[in-house]
């Protein structure tokens with residue numbers, strides 16, 4: 274493909290991504306993967322260039338752009354190699370018209386930037402939300418040790434005790450060490466959230482919103498495969514992805530429970546007042562993970578945020594019913610909005626007043642309200658709020 278054709282293809286893909294964000298359709302990475310699958314004429318260099326252009330254009334725009342062309346013109350304002358490719362050539366984009374407007378820049382739609390600023394995420398902190406995430410691994414201590422593991426590429430140690438860092442895009446899934454379950458792909462922030470659980474061998478721990486089980490696997494390793502570890506979620510598809518991962522990781526103590534939305538307690542009733550720890554890795558706006566899916570900024574609206582904060586409160590209340598006396602709740606959200614993080618957690622402590630905030634220390638992060646905050650800017654991790662509530 275010519276460089277101009279790559280730009281035009283990226284514009285068309287951006288049109289699809291923008292429309293999907295407006296209508297809560299497929300995420301950008303899936304849209305790109307499908308296009309690459311259906312257009313085999315695009316070679317690996319074309320695919321890499323198109324991916325770069327599409328993500329750079331998404332990052333360059335704050336509010337939802339009118340269309341892909343406006344998004345690409347926004348990128349052209351900072352990347353001078355792009356404007357000359359609007360040359361009207363075969364398969365290339367039409368020449369830039371007089372007074373043609375580029376999309377608006379910024380961190381996010383205005384309402385969301387304001388909410389972030391009110392949560393002290395502005396300036397360099399906000400800019401870093403749209404950086405590029407490295408590839409972090411967790412060494413699975415059920416099968417290997419960071420100190421002795423050799424990998425095909427040299428990796429640096431992260432702040433997490435079993436964490437390693439590689440360049441974004443490293444194809445670890447092709448490594449024997451990944452296939453043998455010695456390493457898992459997991460952001461350092463997620464690893465530190467699991468560390469805050471302080472999971473011990475022999476405990477009963479519920480990972481209430483386990484999804485595909487990234488954190489469940491880290492908890493199983495911390496528990497040294499001893500005790501009970503219940504992974505629950507309302508999403509059958511996500512939860513079903515846990516089984517092959519469990520097998521690869523050699524985790525033997527994980528039980529999965531599929532929950533019914535609004536009737537979550539029913540599937541967990543036998544665990545009422547039984548858990549040493551409940552981890553609530555709550556569904557959230559994901560403002561801390563924009564490095565990976567920057568178009569998520571365009572999917573969120575105030576109604577969706579309100580739905581999420583209500584659900585988070587309900588899940589905290591459910592966790593409170595499951596914890597035994599002397600047990601703990603670990604609340605985790607990959608959002609940096611206080612209303613999903615420190616605000617949500619403080620409101621919970623006031624509402625269910627038998628719980629007390631418990632201090633804990635992590636090798637990264639700073640205190641925020643009754644918990645800790647990790648940010649891409651300060652900690653080089655995804656953005657997280659992590660807090661612990663103890664039941665006396």
Ligand SMILES: C[S@@+](CC[C@H](N)C(=O)[O-])C[C@H]1O[C@@H](n2cnc3c(N)ncnc32)[C@H](O)[C@@H]1O
Pocket residue numbers: 463481482483484485486487488489505506507508511532534535537554555556557584588607
């Ligand atoms: C932040 S993700 C969890 C990620 C997962 N813990 C991991 O480390 O890979 C939030 C999860 O909450 C789940 N969820 C949404 N509503 C729920 C509910 N009512 N009860 C339990 N889980 C729910 C979603 O399906 C999603 O998998």
